[in-house]
Every structure is written in structure tokens, then in C-alpha cells.
Amino acid sequence: MKKGSETVKRIIFGHVGACIILLCVVPILFIGHQLFWGFEIKVDQTPAESLEEDLIVVGFSQLGSESGWRTAHTASIQQALTKDAGYFLIFNNARQMQDNQIKAIRSFISQRVDYIVFAPVIEDGWDTVLQEAKDAGIPVIVTDRMVNVQDDSLYTAWIGTDTREEGKRAGRWLETYLEQKQRQTEEINIVVLKGTIGSTAEIGRTKGFGEIAAQHGNWHILESVTAEFTANKAKEVMRSMLRRYPEMDVLISQNDDMTMGAIEAMQEAGVSYGEGGDVTVISFDATRDALELVKEGRINVDVECNPVQGAYVAEIIQKLEDKELVEKRYVVEENIFTRENAAADLGKRTY
Numbered sequence: 001m002k003k004g005s006e007t008v009k010r011i012i013f014g015h016v017g018a019c020i021i022l023l024c025v026v027p028i029l030f031i032g033h034q035l036f037w038g039f040e041i042k043v044d045q046t047p048a049e050s051l052e053e054d055l056i057v058v059g060f061s062q063l064g065s066e067s068g069w070r071t072a073h074t075a076s077i078q079q080a081l082t083k084d085a086g087y088f089l090i091f092n093n094a095r096q097m098q099d100n101q102i103k104a105i106r107s108f109i110s111q112r113v114d115y116i117v118f119a120p121v122i123e124d125g126w127d128t129v130l131q132e133a134k135d136a137g138i139p140v141i142v143t144d145r146m147v148n149v150q151d152d153s154l155y156t157a158w159i160g161t162d163t164r165e166e167g168k169r170a171g172r173w174l175e176t177y178l179e180q181k182q183r184q185t186e187e188i189n190i191v192v193l194k195g196t197i198g199s200t201a202e203i204g205r206t207k208g209f210g211e212i213a214a215q216h217g218n219w220h221i222l223e224s225v226t227a228e229f230t231a232n233k234a235k236e237v238m239r240s241m242l243r244r245y246p247e248m249d250v251l252i253s254q255n256d257d258m259t260m261g262a263i264e265a266m267q268e269a270g271v272s273y274g275e276g277g278d279v280t281v282i283s284f285d286a287t288r289d290a291l292e293l294v295k296e297g298r299i300n301v302d303v304e305c306n307p308v309q310g311a312y313v314a315e316i317i318q319k320l321e322d323k324e325l326v327e328k329r330y331v332v333e334e335n336i337f338t339r340e341n342a343a344a345d346l347g348k349r350t351y
């Protein structure tokens with residue numbers, strides 16, 4: 001009898017003890033996890049507030065924060081999808097890693113968001129996760145870069161820029177410039193700083209410029225190297241290219257951040273560039289900082305890429321809410337800037 005009650009006690013206290021330990025340890029582990037991962041786990045929160053206020057819940061997977069252009073693109077989406085406008089926005093930064101984007105999208109699906117918006121880091125590899133979103137009945141709006149999927153019905157709409165046309169514009173500008181300088185028959189040595197390999201901006205700009213370059217037997221692309229759209233990497237790559245190609249005439253840099261890095265490398269190496277310099281500089285994006293350099297003649301031409309896409313995303317969502325049909329592709333307007341027109345635009349530039 002005594003033995004029996006001891007056993008019962010042991011069982012009861014054994015369980016109680018285990019419960020107490022669990023109750024103490026689990027919150028400690030949870031807090032530790034929160035402190036360690038910070039806001040990145042924001043993606044797993046349940047948007048309870050959105051239910052109370054009847055907001056449209058949007059999960060936005062941004063590919064990274066690699067450039068000034070990206071900062072402007074993020075801001076544009078955040079400014080359009082505000083609470084005042086009726087949205088509950090869940091933001092996740094994938095730090096240029098596709099795996100992180102896939103995780104974020106899966107998390108949006110498990111939270112049953114109303115819409116998924118995402119800017120894909122590269123074009124390939126989205127079929128499976130987008131199929132999961134489709135099966136869950138969540139419309140996906142792709143912004144900025146494009147996806148390459150077998151079945152176009154895996155996304156509802158895409159809003160972005162015509163990067164191939166941007167590449168062509170750079171090529172056509174170089175044609176005209178060389179004619180004006182009466183250098184159209186000279187041998188022209190070109191180096192290219194590419195963006196993230198496999199991203200729409202890299203694919204389109206390379207292709208577009210390549211199409212024009214192919215029409216000129218005297219244009220020689222000495223080397224194309226990726227610097228992943230970042231200034232630091234571009235500075236490193238450019239240092240090495242300057243050592244290897246002293247005969248370089250033209251730099252094509254697929255975004256402004258890389259151009260800034262390359263300019264630093266040229267300055268360090270004592271190489272002259274821009275108007276009147278040895279290296280003609282062609283850039284993409286036309287952010288405010290870069291336009292200042294265009295105005296000063298340090299960048300010869302900047303082909304605009306427009307990051308202000310948030311309002312269009314909101315418009316697409318509103319149409320879908322109203323059960324209206326939406327276009328599959330929306331392309332934003334873009335310009336091209338040289339010393340002649342850069343100053344005039346700087347005043348009204350929002351990014």
C-alpha cells in the first residue's frame with residue numbers, strides 16, 4: 001500500500017516536474033530564438049490585427065538590399081501597401097538567396113495571406129513553390145525581375161521593366177556617340193560588369209546590348225564579369241580588369257552601384273573616365289546619386305530603370321479585389337540620361 005502510494009507520488013511529481021521544466025525551458029529557448037533571429041521571423045507571425053481591421057494581407061518577398069535601386073523599390077511597395085490604404089504588409093528580405101525567398105513564400109502560404117508579391121532574385125527554379133501558392137488559391141504578383149516557369153498561370157501578373165530594351169538603348173547610345181566623335185571605325189574595347197547571373201536584369205541587359213554590339217565588327221567585348229550588383233564587388237573586379245586591360249575604351253556596368261565601385265577603382269588607378277576621359281562609362285538605373293555624376297560628366301550615360309512599382313502593384317490588387325480582369329504584363333516607363341538632360345530631372349527625382 002505504502003509502496004503503491006510512493007509510486008503514484010513519483011508518477012505525479014515526475015510529470016509535474018517534467019511540466020515545470022518544459023514550462024521554463026521552452027520560453028527561454030523561444031526568447032533566445034527571437035533575440036538571435038530578430039525581425040526576420042516576422043514572416044511567421046499571424047496577422048491577427050489584419051482580421052480585426054479587415055485589411056488585405058500581402059506577403060512581400062524582396063530579393064535583397066544590394067543596391068540603391070532596391071531600396072527605392074522596397075520603399076515604393078511599402079508606401080503603396082499601407083494600413084491607411086487598407087493593407088497589412090508582411091515584409092521579408094531574402095538577402096539575395098533564392099532559398100530564403102522560397103521559405104518566405106511557403107510561410108506566406110501557411111499564414112494564408114490574401115496575396116503574395118515577390119521580386120525573384122533569378123528567373124529559374126520557381127515552379128514548385130508557385131504551384132503550392134496556386135494550389136492554396138493565393139494570387140501571386142511578380143514585380144521587378146521575371147520568373148521563368150513552365151506554366152504562366154502560376155502567377156497572376158508581372159510588373160517590371162524592359163531590361164532587354166534598356167540594353168539596346170545603351171548600345172544605340174554608344175553607336176551614336178562613337179559616330180559623333182568620328183570613332184565609328186576604330187577598334188573599341190569593351191568590358192562589362194554584370195549583375196546577378198540568371199536575373200532578368202542581367203539576362204536582358206546583356207542580350208540587348210549584345211544585339212547591338214553584334215552589328216559592329218570593331219566592338220570587342222574583352223570580358224564580362226559579375227559583381228552581383230554591388231559596389232564593393234565591382235571595385236574589386238574593376239581593379240583586376242584595369243590591370244589586365246589597359247586598352248579598355250568602354251565600361252558597361254549593369255547598375256549604378258557597380259558603377260560607383262568601378263569609378264573608385266579607376267580613380268585609385270589614375271585612369272581617366274567619363275566625358276573627355278579614356279574610359280567611356282555606361283550605367284543603368286539612373287538613381288539620384290548616379291545622376292549627379294552624369295551631370296558632372298563622370299558617367300557618360302545612364303539608362304533609366306524605374307523602381308517605382310508599388311502603385312501598380314496596389315492597382316492590380318484592387319482590380320483583383322473588384323473581380324476585374326488584369327493584364328498579364330505591365331511595363332513601367334523609362335528614360336535615358338546624359339549631361340544634357342540629367343540636371344532637369346534631378347529636381348523631381350524621388351529615388
Ligand code: GYE
Binds near residue numbers: 229
Ligand atoms: O538594376 C539593380 C538591382 O532588378 C532591375 O536589380 C533590378 C536591378 C537593378 O539590384 O540595381
